[in-house]
Structures are given as structure tokens and as C-alpha cells.
Amino acid sequence: MYLLEGRVVSLASDDEQIDFLVVGGGAVGLLSAFLLAKEGLRIALVERQGTGEEASWAGGGIVSPLYPWRYSSAVTALAHWSQDFYPLLAEQLLAETGVDPEVHVTGLYWLDLDDEAEALAWAWREGRPLRAVGIDEVHGAVPGLGAGFSRAIYMAGVANVRNPRLTRALREALLRMPNVTLREHCPVQGFVQEAGRVVGVRTADEELRAERVVVAAGAWSGELLAGLGIELPVEPVKGQMILYKCAEDFLPSMVLAKGRYAIPRKDGHILVGSTLEHAGFDKRPTESALDSLKASAVELLPALADAEVVKHWAGLRPGSPEGIPYIGEVPAHPGLWLNCGHYRNGLVLAPASCRLLADLMLGREPIIDPSPYAPAGRLG
Structure with a gap:
């Protein structure tokens, strides 16, 4: 291990060939590296900043799409697998690292939906435990709820x-693995190509070579791939949130x-979010969003x-x-793999997305049909 800008970083020996190199240290990149490293492969992960400091840190962490019935079956398949897997992942990371991701099962109430009938029909088709409830029942379960619903x-x-x-638990798990190289504050400037x-x-500072390269760089993935002439329709969409501190049983x-x-x-911390803004790579919090x-x-x-608002941020x-x-x-670029473009559901879909990626890269039977996510035919 060595110290880089105040961070302890695990480093495999320089003479070892890297099997897979992951670009991006958010939840998707970290979990991709973790699952591949568990197979005994030599993995390198490079991150332009510190790991887990972008969208993975800024999101709310609901282990469900906000309105799951409004998504395609492709998103639903990943979400269902991930929801079932999250408690096991949290237990594994806690046992290995001592860091608890705090998977907190609370249930979720949707209030005054315009498409309630569609939501209930979706739940019936998918076998999900979604049901209509009386508003008095909601007030009994959530005493602090406002009266306007x-x-x-x-x-x-x-x-x-x-x-x-x-993300802290995943980072710690990677640091403990001798077959993992983790380089933070190491922006990727381009790709190395040989023989197509x-x-x-x-x-x-250098070229990092690997048998295969995985791009899991979140909102920055499109910019990165543009250097290869690839048009990836992934763009930054800003979201702002605020945080309160209340009694542990408040909500x-x-x-x-x-x-x-x-x-x-x-x-007892309460997160409230989130805005949806197309503002390029500007992630400065704004007073108008705070008021809203x-x-x-x-x-x-x-x-x-x-x-009191404890914190206000944007991602x-x-x-x-x-x-x-x-x-x-x-x-068109053998050796280049993608695991990106999760939009509002990166944390929700990460376990299934990363397991599917590992299945495909290792030639295993995939957990779900991979065709809806394949880059073939979807890139410019």
C-alpha cells in the first residue's frame, strides 16, 4: 500500500499484467471491480477524483426506481434482481470491512398519484407487494405526514x-484484496489501441494496459468515449438535495x-430531494432549488x-x-466494455448491472437476458 493525497491505496506489483481495468470509482465501478476481483482476476480501478464522490455520494439511495411502473422491462429486470441481492451484499461488506452500508427497510408510500391504476396493474403483473391504502392508515404509520393528501x-x-x-465499504473491500490496484485522483485522458x-x-503520467477496459464513469462516460469517435447518449443531469437531522423515530x-x-x-437524518436540471457539468447548489x-x-x-437544513448539495x-x-x-472496439448510463437508478441497478457485466466478461450464463443493454446498435 502507499499514500496518495492523504489516501491509502493498494497497489499490485508493477510487473503483474492487469486482466481488467475499470474506469470510474462510483458505486457501479467499485462493485464491478469487486465482483471481478472475487473471481481471482487482477483488477485495476482508476478514478478522476476520490472514489464515491460524485452521483453515488449525492443520491438518496432508495433501492427502487422512484416510479418503477413507468420504466421498461429492461430496467425492471435489473431492479428486481438488485432489490433481492442488496441485503446479502450489505452483510458481506460489513463482515469483510466492518463498514455497514445500512440497508434500511422502511417501505415506501406514494401519495396522490395520477397513474395509480397503472401502478397497481404493474404490481399485479410483476408480483410486487404494492397495494392501495387509506390515507388514515398512512397517517397512522407516518404521524408527521402533512394533511394535504x-x-x-x-x-x-x-x-x-x-x-x-x-461506496466506503466497497473501497475498503478493494483495498484489502491483493489482486486489486486502486488509483484515485488519476484522470483518464484517452485510450490505448493496438491492432484494432x-x-x-x-x-x-503513464499508460495502464489491460486485457479489457470497462468504462463506468457515470456522467463523464460520454465525454471519455468521444475520444474514440463513439457517440454515447449519456449526459449530466443535475440533482439537488437537502438533509435534516430529526429524532430517530421521526419518519x-x-x-x-x-x-x-x-x-x-x-x-434520524432525513433526506429530501430531488431536482431534475439540465445544466451541463455545473453542479453548484442554488438558492432557488433550496427554496423549492x-x-x-x-x-x-x-x-x-x-x-435546520444540515446540508444542501448537488450531483x-x-x-x-x-x-x-x-x-x-x-x-467496433474489441476490448472496450461499458457499464454506464444508469440515469436516476445507479444505486438501485448496480448489483444486477455489475453481476451481468461479470457474467458476460467471464463467459458465464447471464443472470438475465443481456440484449436490452448491449451497446451494439445503440451507439452513434
């Missing part, structure tokens, strides 16, 4: 994961109305009017068409 549906078993702790194959990446369940949600952490989020918070939970989601990620090899 009349209808609700509820799904038991929906969890949230404390995403900064998830992608065989590595270029940084400011027993997640609630969502008018596109805004409140998420309880186990220690506060208004939503008070509408959902009136007692928050007297609570950049990797926006993509229909929110369907790109998972697989790029046909």
Missing part, C-alpha cells in the same frame, strides 16, 4: 441504502409525492419547517435514453 399506495419491503457508506483493440488507458417510512421524496436514515426543496419538505412533513446523474444502461462490449 387524499390517496396512497404502499410497497412493503422497499429499503434505502446509505450510499456514502456503501483497446488495450489500456492513458493518464497524465418511520419513506414518502413520495409530486416527484419529491423524504428518506429516513437509521440515525424546503417547500416540498414542509408539504410532506410540516414539522420540518422548524428544523450529476448519467442521463440516458429511457434510463436503460449500456452493459457489454463495444463491437
